[in-house]
Amino acid sequence: MEPFRLAALSDRLPASAGQTQGVDPGDISRSWQRCRMAGLAPEQNRVDQPHFSSAERRVAAERRSTLITHARPIMDYFYGQIKDSGCVMLLSDDTGLLLESAGDLDFCNRAAKVALTPGASWAEDARGTNAIGTALIEGKPIVVNGTEHYLRHNSFLACAAAPLTEPGGKLLGVIDISCDSRRYHPHTFGLVRAAAQMIENRIFEISFAHNTKLRFHYSSECLGSMVEGAIAIDEEGVILGANRSGFALLGLRPEDIGTQEFGRYFGLTMRDLIDMEHRAGGRPLVVHPRRGETLYVSVEQTRGPLIRRPPLSAPEAPKLDALAALDTGDERVNRAISQLRRVLGRKVPVLLQGETGAGKDFFARAIHEAGPRANGPFVAVNCAALPETLIEAELFGHAPGAFTGARKEGSAGRIREAHGGTLFLDEIGDMPLSMQTRLLRVLEEGVVTPIGGKPVAVDFLLVSATHADFSTRIAEKTFREDLYYRLNGLAVSLPPLRERTDLPALINRILEREAQGRQVGTPRLSPELAKAFAEYRWPGNLRQLSGILRTACLMLDDDETELCLHHLSEEAMLDLTTQQCAPKNVEQPGGTLRAQSDAMIAGAVSEAGGNIAAAARALGISRNTLYRRLAAMRTH
Numbered sequence: 208m209e210p211f212r213l214a215a216l217s218d219r220l221p222a223s224a225g226q227t228q229g230v231d232p233g234d235i236s237r238s239w240q241r242c243r244m245a246g247l248a249p250e251q252n253r254v255d256q257p258h259f260s261s262a263e264r265r266v267a268a269e270r271r272s273t274l275i276t277h278a279r280p281i282m283d284y285f286y287g288q289i290k291d292s293g294c295v296m297l298l299s300d301d302t303g304l305l306l307e308s309a310g311d312l313d314f315c316n317r318a319a320k321v322a323l324t325p326g327a328s329w330a331e332d333a334r335g336t337n338a339i340g341t342a343l344i345e346g347k348p349i350v351v352n353g354t355e356h357y358l359r360h361n362s363f364l365a366c367a368a369a370p371l372t373e374p375g376g377k378l379l380g381v382i383d384i385s386c387d388s389r390r391y392h393p394h395t396f397g398l399v400r401a402a403a404q405m406i407e408n409r410i411f412e413i414s415f416a417h418n419t420k421l422r423f424h425y426s427s428e429c430l431g432s433m434v435e436g437a438i439a440i441d442e443e444g445v446i447l448g449a450n451r452s453g454f455a456l457l458g459l460r461p462e463d464i465g466t467q468e469f470g471r472y473f474g475l476t477m478r479d480l481i482d483m484e485h486r487a488g489g490r491p492l493v494v495h496p497r498r499g500e501t502l503y504v505s506v507e508q509t510r511g512p513l514i515r516r517p518p519l520s521a522p523e524a525p526k527l528d529a530l531a532a533l534d535t536g537d538e539r540v541n542r543a544i545s546q547l548r549r550v551l552g553r554k555v556p557v558l559l560q561g562e563t564g565a566g567k568d569f570f571a572r573a574i575h576e577a578g579p580r581a582n583g584p585f586v587a588v589n590c591a592a593l594p595e596t597l598i599e600a601e602l603f604g605h606a607p608g609a610f611t612g613a614r615k616e617g618s619a620g621r622i623r624e625a626h627g628g629t630l631f632l633d634e635i636g637d638m639p640l641s642m643q644t645r646l647l648r649v650l651e652e653g654v655v656t657p658i659g660g661k662p663v664a665v666d667f668l669l670v671s672a673t674h675a676d677f678s679t680r681i682a683e684k685t686f687r688e689d690l691y692y693r694l695n696g697l698a699v700s701l702p703p704l705r706e707r708t709d710l711p712a713l714i715n716r717i718l719e720r721e722a723q724g725r726q727v728g729t730p731r732l733s734p735e736l737a738k739a740f741a742e743y744r745w746p747g748n749l750r751q752l753s754g755i756l757r758t759a760c761l762m763l764d765d766d767e768t769e770l771c772l773h774h775l776s777e778e779a780m781l782d783l784t785t786q787q788c789a790p791k792n793v794e795q796p797g798g799t800l801r802a803q804s805d806a807m808i809a810g811a812v813s814e815a816g817g818n819i820a821a822a823a824r825a826l827g828i829s830r831n832t833l834y835r836r837l838a839a840m841r842t843h
């Protein structure tokens with residue numbers, strides 16, 4: 208590659224480069240230097256690529272679904288403030304791929320001419336110096352205005368961008384505001400940084416909704432404001448995550464998350480914190496982490512006192528690990544957990560089998576968390592959800608530009624992302640045959656070969672799951688028998704909920720989770736509801752149970768302590784009560800739950816002479832629900 212020549216660079220870099228308020232001029236010149244080194248030429252027209260197909264965008268959007276969910280409302284809010292000023296607000300992922308936009312139509316049309324539109328990558332090596340790609344590389348907010356853009360055809364733009372970081376310190380993406388360079392206003396830079404902070408704070412709050420949080424600042428007035436520092440801690444005081452100000456105020460590094468205790472940064476032990484908190488009576492605590500420093504701290508607990516520990520003299524209850532937490536008393540589940548425990552840490556592939564919603568995903572995560580790889584990544588891939596054309600690149604990765612539409616920077620692939628941790632292949636029974644052959648090779652040789660790239664050694668624990676019957680698939684030759692034996696170091700079968708003997712304990716466990724923070728404690732089931740639950744067959748297993756309980760808890764008044772049938776959604780009530788009235792053997796011909804429920808509805812409507820209101824009353828459901836069910840029956 209041609210060596211970088213400063214003279215040539217300074218010839219072209221505009222004299223005004225990096226003079227935008229608050230921007231380090233060095234950021235722009237470093238970026239130009241990188242562009243030249245990458246072989247980009249300012250006059251190049253790179254409008255057409257790289258642009259992602261809609262299927263690739265779907266995968267990228269799924270990967271960053273949390274980011275999109277929480278960024279979108281904030282983008283809409285900020286865009287509302289700058290609407291009609293000829294600009295567009297953009298969200299990209301951590302590779303520079305544009306995921307979302309909100310902007311004025313006229314300017315969006317101009318921006319689309321240079322591919323500043325969802326589906327295009329604005330990575331710096333693809334589009335030269337630009338706010339999104341350069342902010343990703345520099346890891347800080349930046350403005351790129353007019354001729355500071357490396358590619359000439361982008362020089363009509365002024366763009367301000369700020370990176371978005373997750374509470375563990377990893378880069379999530381970038382938020383950007385772009386407009387015509389003649390209309391750039393310095394406030395835009397502040398606006399985009401404020402939007403970034405709001406998005407990050409929101410993700411922090413959602414991620415740690417159920418954890419104890421410490422909020423802090425050197426100025427007591429800043430507590431409760433957007434700039435306050437915040438960390439979430441576990442019961443031992445270990446820091447689980449922090450917001451941007453939290454990282455800055457405490458000088459945290461990403462590697463401190465999950466490894467360091469909060470006390471180190473606050474000059475306090477957990478016990479000091481509890482004592483001070485009791486004495487403070489709701490006022491912020493004043494702590495002195497270092498000589499001459501005063502930090503104001505407020506403690507936010509989501510449930511009960513900061514730590515519910517027995518008095519010091521009593522022996523401490525043993526801490527439940529993730530697998531033990533799934534043991535609620537069913538003998539088959541207990542046996543499965545004991546078997547899993549024997550192979551923990553021995554790199555034996557685990558195959559989880561069970562009906563949909565039986566808890567396979569929960570188990571896979573618990574195996575990861577209870578084992579020695581808990582600090583490594585847990586990478587889950589749903590083999591049934593990926594289009595066949597994408598699964599190869601997604602799993603095995605690809606070299607830069609390996610195929611048409613491939614990412615310029617290449618992709619490590621999910622298998623390599625799981626290096627040092629656990630790879631969870633859900634619905635493995637649906638993996639295409641050609642991929643099965645490649646996966647088998649990875650498992651046998653311990654190396655993964657990205658498309659168009661060289662083999663790379665990988666080390667991960669494989670957990671796979673399926674609700675499919677392998678013997679049929681093997682007989683039909685849609686699943687390789689040799690791969691099946693490779694996956695099946697230990698096969699664990701999770702019982703369907705209707706066969707479990709620990710329903711009350713499970714219900715209680717779920718209610719504890721769903722009713723966290725209620726003043727009157729965890730609700731219990733009314734005898735009538737407990738009976739209906741015990742008799743129900745639970746076709747959707749734990750997912751269905753958990754969904755029904757979640758909705759029912761939301762229906763409770765603040766002072767109610769008992770969940771009754773009337774707290775259930777109408778659909779759930781109908782399913783439960785219909786089956787109660789139906790004959791026990793639901794598998795008899797024509798006896799599926801849905802068929803019985805449909806028959807009951809049809810009977811009630813006919814008995815009421817077609818009067819929907821009367822039929823709904825007789826069934827104990829609303830007219831809307833009845834109309835919905837009748838419409839569904841017509842389409843079946």
Ligand SMILES: Nc1ncnc2c1ncn2[C@@H]1O[C@H](COP(=O)(O)OP(=O)(O)OP(=O)(O)O)[C@@H](O)[C@H]1O
Nearest residue numbers: 533562563564565566567568569570717749750753
């Ligand atoms: N042990 C458990 N305790 C409480 N709730 C659970 C438990 N296991 C599963 N659930 C609930 O059931 C839901 C579905 O569980 P999970 O995703 O693990 O099932 P699955 O067998 O992987 O389903 P699928 O085959 O459809 O992927 C979870 O989101 C959770 O709400």
